[in-house]
Amino acid sequence: MVTAYDVAKRAGVSMGTVSRYITGNGYVGDASRAKIASAIEALGYIPNRAAASLTTKNTGLLGFVVSDLRNPFTAEIASSLSQHARMHGYGLVLSDSMNDPGISLEAIERMRAHGVDGLIVTPPESRSLNDALIAAAPTLPIVGIGLRTTPQVTDLVTSDTRAGAISAVEHLLELGHRRISYVGSSSMASGRYRGYEAALALAGLPTDPELVVVGELNRASGFAALEALLALSDPPTAIFAANDAVALGIIQAAHEHGVSVPGQISVVGYDDVDLAAHSVPPLTTVAQPLAAMGQAAVELLVSRLQGADRHRASEEVVLPVRLVIRGSTASHTQTSPLLRKGIR
Amino acid sequence: MVTAYDVAKRAGVSMGTVSRYITGNGYVGDASRAKIASAIEALGYIPNRAAASLTTKNTGLLGFVVSDLRNPFTAEIASSLSQHARMHGYGLVLSDSMNDPGISLEAIERMRAHGVDGLIVTPPESRSLNDALIAAAPTLPIVGIGLRTTPQVTDLVTSDTRAGAISAVEHLLELGHRRISYVGSSSMASGRYRGYEAALALAGLPTDPELVVVGELNRASGFAALEALLALSDPPTAIFAANDAVALGIIQAAHEHGVSVPGQISVVGYDDVDLAAHSVPPLTTVAQPLAAMGQAAVELLVSRLQGADRHRASEEVVLPVRLVIRGSTASHTQTSPLLRKGIR
DNA sequence: TGCTTAGGTGTAACCGGTTCCACATGGAAC
DNA sequence: GTTCCATGTGGAACCGGTTACACCTAAGCA
Missing domain, CATH: 1.10.260.40 (lambda repressor-like DNA-binding domains)
Incomplete structure (x- = not known):
């Protein structure tokens, strides 16, 4: 050597x-x-950076503890993190916890042993992990990416979910739809539901409880939701789904019941998963700025590492989302009347 | 501290x-x-592992230089690497080169500075990167994952492409198909083409040059290939596509020309991308054992690091692939005759 | 002319561990 | 009763750098 x-x-x-x-x-x-x-x-x-780190107290490594790397979202964030870490002269230590809090804890300990200068996490929700982050925070800058499930002591990068939901619903309103359904999870406090409500309120429309369908955020639940909505005496002409899986389930159900999308009903999803661009019809959806979120996380971390004010209060960066208009939405004036169908 | x-x-x-x-x-x-x-x-x-590494000469870090993390294949391999590295007590340093050889070189240098004990690469093809790997190999164990584009000095983990192609074609043969087309790239030396030839030969069938369509490995090229095949006086009843993108293009073209898949023509792809399971009909395809490849890479590396025989000759691990039978293939006896269509 | 100061360099302590060596102890083997 | 060996421990050199400090030279300035 x-x-x-x-x-x-x-x-x-x-x-x-x-x-x-x-x-x-x-x-x-x-x-x-x-x-x-x-x-x-x-x-x-x-x-030899390891030797240098003994004196300088920093290794030039950033740690990334990730909930599930096989999720394309996470992979895109990881790619962005790698790129921007490199641009700032840092290496990236990655650990896929596969949504297991125990593995996350182990990963954080290992990263501390390797002396990472800062930590980025996409948090699986877990009490013990939260405690570990709080314990580590005083000596190790931490940035969370995603929802507000990281403890207050960490910086946070999120996207503007409420604004995304608003733009999705406003898109439907501009197309002339008035009966717009929300299909999502039971958490009515979610930004997606709040945005739905807000957009309707801005347009002077009430939220019809009949049009709000709750269930799990997966395909099957979207499928069932459409069937329930079709059974209404006055079905919606458009649906805002809380994520793409739900939206794709809705579209699949529409296919199987002979309902045309967007001919008879418009559908908007949320997330812009890979499949969204390839469904039939291609899904109009809200895309999160994943690469920008990765970049923001690295820059937040690096500014804390290199700035004099390492101990400033925790920050939150909220990035704008983008409505991707594809083929699953159409003007209400061109919508054929939806026949009442005797489902089940 | x-x-x-x-x-x-x-x-x-x-x-x-x-x-x-x-x-x-x-x-x-x-x-x-x-x-x-x-x-x-x-x-x-x-x-403090950095301090320990001064004396022990190993940091407990493995490096992974990856061609493109946004590719779900790569992400799955990375996930597997993270998991198995952890199980062997190693951390994983990751760098996404985004297919840029310059970035790969920089990443390798950075990883050497951080003292990774071994390196795993999914190689973008580049002369300078090859040279860098050869230069690093004497002091740093290296494992390549994927095709045989890494230099001889490194260990290699691949999947058995030829066997995969053979199983795909044999599947079609077992369904009774005799006129089977190959749609792939111009590289006739590829394992996929060789497997196609071999399977036909084993069945005592000649390879009809008319049924071999070459082009790029993307959707558009699959689309064009089907149109060309339909124009033949004696079109195939089944197609083996060199990858899923090509196969999906073929299916799309079939849809648009009113040809039923698998009613009138069967299609097999290769790779088992996420979309394959969600196409209409779902695609029969060959899946590479990505998680197993990640595991094998880590184990190869760790055995070299911990074994006494660090300088044994380079090894190659070839893992079996798996045919995933979905809805795009059907028995020839049930295939409706394909009407000669006047395309173009 | 003498003093200050910026530029430039060598020396050695130090960072946080690991490991070699010397040394102790006590029971087993002869 | 020696001798031997396994067990157990402290001290100190060392790993590959960084940096505080001392010191030197030459230019700038009153």
Whole structure:
């Protein structure tokens, strides 16, 4: 292994000078500079950051504990993190916890042992993990990505869910729809539901409880929701689904019941999963700025690491989302009347 | 920061004893053991691996330089690597090169600076990257995942492409198909094409050059290929596509030309991308054992790191693939005759 | 001319561990 | 009763860097 000592010997200078050359701290004369540069080149010297970290207290590593890397969302965030960490001179240590809090805890401990300078987490909800983050926070800057499930002590990067829901519903309103259904989870406090309500309120419309269908956020539940809505005496002409899985289930149910999308009913999803662009018809949906969220997380972390104000109050960055208009929504004026169908 | 010295002082033993306790090398008496354990517990001590690595020469980190993390394949491999690295006590340093050889080079250098014990790469093809891998190989164990584009000096984990192609074509043969087309890239040396040829030969069938369509490996090219095949005087009753994108393009073209899949023509893809399970009809395809490949890569690397025979010759692990039978293939006896259609 | 100061360099302590060596103890084997 | 060996421990050198400090030179300035 080539060490700084080897470089110093070959360049005919002291280790101190070599170190000053590498770190950029302190003066190095032009003559020494040239000799050191050629010695490094000739020897193929690569500085040992682990050794440097003993003195400097930072390793140039950021940790990323991720809930599930097989989720394309997470993968895109990870890709963005890798890219921006690199641009700021950091390496990225990654651990996929597969939604297991125990693994998350182990990963955090391992990362602390490896001396990561900061931590980024997409949190699985777990009491013990929360406690671990709170315990680590005083000595280790932490940024959460995603929903507000990380403890207050950490910085947070999210996207503006409520505004996304509003833009989805406003899109339907602009197309002339007035009876717009919400299909989502039971958590009425979610930004998606609040945005739905807000958009209707802004348009001076009431929220008809009949049009709000709650269930799990998966395909089967979307399928069932459409059947329930079709059974109403006055069915909706458009549906805002809380995520794409639900929306795709709705579209599938529509197919099977001979209901045309968007001919007879418009559907908007949320998330813009890969499948959304390839469904029939392609799904209009709300896309989260995943790459931007990764970038924001790295920049938040790096600013805390390099700024003088490491102990400033925790921050929250909320990024705007984007409505992606595809083929599952159409103007209400062109919508054929939806025949009342005797389902079940 | 809590150090081993603090632990030693609190436990009333020497640093050496604490170190022996941590590493498990050498004798530690029961009394000392108990005192050290409670001191560690009380202080919340986490050993500093960077410091340890100065002496031991290994950091407990594996590096993973990946071509494109947004590709779900890569993400699944990365997830598997993270999991198995953890199980073997290693952390994973990840860098997404986004198919840029320059970034790969930078990533490798950074990883060497961080002292990774071994490297796993999914190689983008590049001369300079190859040279860098060859240069690093003598001091750093390297495992490649994927095609044979890594230099000979590295270990390699691949899947059995030829066998996969054979099983795909044999599946079609068993369904009674005799005119089976191959739609793929111009590289006739690929395992997929070789498998196609081999399966036909095993069945005593010739390869009809008319049925071999070459083009790029994307959707548009699959679409065009089907149109070309339909224009033949004696069209195939089944198609083996070199990847899923091509197969999905073929299915799309079939839809648009009123040809039923699998009613009139059967289609098999390769790769089992996420979309494959959700196309209409769901695609029969060949799945690579991505998780197993990640596991094999870690185990190959770890065995080289921990085994005495670090300098044994480079190895190649070839894992079996799996035919996933879905709805795009059907028995030839039930296939309706394909009407000759005047396309274009 | 003498004093200050910026530029430039070597020396050595130090970072947080690991491991080699020396040394102790006590029971087993002869 | 020696000798031997397994067990157990402390001390100190060492890993590869960084940086505080001392010291030197030469230029700038009154």
